Amino acid sequence: xxxxxxxxxxxxxSSREYTxxxxxxxEACGIELIEIEDWNCCGATAAHNLNKELSVALPARILSLxxxxxxxxxxxxxxxxxxxxxxxxxxxxxxxxxxxxxTKENNxxxxxxxxxxxxxxxxxxxxxxxxxxxxxxPFDHKVACYYGCLLVRPYEILKFDREEDPxxxxxxxxxxxxxxxxxxxxxxxCGAGLSVSRxxxxxRLSGLIMKDAADRGAEAIIVACPMxxxxxxxxxxxxxxxxxxxxxxxxxxxxxxxGLALGLDRKQLGLQRHFVAVNI
Amino acid sequence: xxxxxxxxxxxxLGNEVLEHTGVKINHCYQCGKCSAGCPLSxxxxxxxxxxxxxLQTENPVLEEKVLRSFTIWVCLTCEMCYxxxxxxxxxxxMMDFLREKSLTEGKTNPRAKKIIAFHKSFLDSIKYTGRxxxxxxLVDYKARTFKLLQDMVLAPKMLARGKLNIFPEIIKGRSxxxxxxxxxxxxxx
Numbered sequence: 254x255x256x257x258x259x260x261x262x263x264x265x266x267s268s269r270e271y272t273x274x275x276x277x278x279x280e281a282c283g284i285e286l287i288e289i290e291d292w293n294c295c296g297a298t299a300a301h302n303l304n305k306e307l308s309v310a311l312p313a314r315i316l317s318l319x320x321x322x323x324x325x326x327x328x329x330x331x332x333x334x335x336x337x338x339x340x341x342x343x344x345x346x347x348x349x350x351x352x353x354x355x356t357k358e359n360n361x362x363x364x365x366x367x368x369x370x371x372x373x374x375x376x377x378x379x380x381x382x383x384x385x386x387x388x389x390x391p392f393d394h395k396v397a398c399y400y401g402c403l404l405v406r407p408y409e410i411l412k413f414d415r416e417e418d419p420x421x422x423x424x425x426x427x428x429x430x431x432x433x434x435x436x437x438x439x440x441x442x443c444g445a446g447l448s449v450s451r452x453x454x455x456x457r458l459s460g461l462i463m464k465d466a467a468d469r470g471a472e473a474i475i476v477a478c479p480m481x482x483x484x485x486x487x488x489x490x491x492x493x494x495x496x497x498x499x500x501x502x503x504x505x506x507x508x509x510x511x512g513l514a515l516g517l518d519r520k521q522l523g524l525q526r527h528f529v530a531v532n533i
Numbered sequence: 534x535x536x537x538x539x540x541x542x543x544x545x546l547g548n549e550v551l552e553h554t555g556v557k558i559n560h561c562y563q564c565g566k567c568s569a570g571c572p573l574s575x576x577x578x579x580x581x582x583x584x585x586x587x588l589q590t591e592n593p594v595l596e597e598k599v600l601r602s603f604t605i606w607v608c609l610t611c612e613m614c615y616x617x618x619x620x621x622x623x624x625x626x627m628m629d630f631l632r633e634k635s636l637t638e639g640k641t642n643p644r645a646k647k648i649i650a651f652h653k654s655f656l657d658s659i660k661y662t663g664r665x666x667x668x669x670x671l672v673d674y675k676a677r678t679f680k681l682l683q684d685m686v687l688a689p690k691m692l693a694r695g696k697l698n699i700f701p702e703i704i705k706g707r708s709x710x711x712x713x714x715x716x717x718x719x720x721x722x
Contacts, residue, residue: 266667449671451648
């Protein structure tokens with residue numbers, strides 16, 4: 254099985270353990286991921302906040318490169334990139350005049366033929382069917398599956414999972430031997446792009462998320478987004494000072510949990526890179 | 534009577550939003566679910582449902598207040614309001630339009646300076662290399678905001694964990710990316 258991969262910027266830098274775990278799990282399950290050659294940044298929040306056309310043109314170049322490189326499906330592990338690429342596909346499909354401007358001005362060949370998969374969809378489609386027999390170390394812990402915003406919203410465009418109480422990651426964790434808990438902050442925002450410019454807001458929003466997970470007995474929080482991860486993990490100082498208590502529940506990427514259940518090496522999954530030590 | 538014919542259309546800024554984004558502000562009946570669910574409501578001077586109402590009045594004074602508000606910049610585009618709106622009004626799309634207009638017309642709220650500085654530093658970074666260069670982003674942001682000491686504790690810890698690249702990744706098509714910027718940045722960024 255060969256799939257295209259759009260890692261995005263975070264996965265090459267501050268969230269490289271996400272890439273490491275995605276690649277390790279894929280390799281263990283016989284999936285070859287080929288990075289889109291010469292990809293650019295999707296523009297993230299900054300682009301759509303300041304300039305609509307830019308926020309469509311940057312992802313359009315990525316999708317057009319993937320088409321040119323013969324890819325039918327691409328995996329986009331970052332929830333924010335997944336959102337930008339999917340929204341762009343949707344905008345270009347529904348607004349011919351925008352598509353005309355963006356493709357003509359930037360000399361892009363764009364047909365809209367590439368399927369964009371988030372990490373949960375990729376695992377559900379290509380990993381889970383054979384997962385049962387491969388589990389050697391069930392991840393026997395209570396986990397709070399945290400979906401965040403951009404993996405599930407807006408449903409009108411993403412058409413992926415329920416917006417208020419999504420279950421896809423919970424079901425995946427069950428298959429990895431974990432015990433997903435019922436909690437109230439599955440899709441509340443962590444503060445996302447305000448991490449640097451308003452760290453206090455992030456401390457509050459991520460603090461409320463951590464607190465609920467802790468109160469309900471979670472031993473780990475499971476994420477599928479580098480921004481959610483860095484806010485809940487790297488910003489734990491801001492969280493703890495907002496809550497005025499010390500919470501040391503680790504935050505793991507869904508792919509790290511699958512990797513552990515598959516018996517892969519902790520270092521290969523990048524667990525040593527987290528700020529909050531993973532002692533489970 | 535269908536929702537399409539039930540409401541008269543708006544003038545002024547509300548109409549501009551409709552023309553550019555297709556978002557129908559006049560469909561809002563002030564249930565307040567957006568403001569209740571918005572994670573940033575308490576940091577805004579006008580929560581989302583207030584913004585909707587202000588634009589519904591077609592009052593230029595209130596429209597100006599919206600464009601000069603902190604609200605539009607602290608909105609995270611988390612999409613919670615849109616997902617809970619009983620009239621499926623795409624409020625985040627409206628916010629994107631209002632932000633761009635506020636920036637273009639030089640009406641940005643002074644309290645949003647750091648938020649906008651971060652966005653600009655982010656875009657500058659990808660404009661020159663094609664991909665985000667995190668150290669470059671932080672240095673540029675510090676230069677814009679004079680927050681020289683912020684996150685200085687975090688950086689060495691990130692380096693030790695292999696979470697920061699010392700050098701930027703420069704793509705072959707960086708001139709294509711720079712050209713995308715120049716074409717779409719007719720007015721701002």
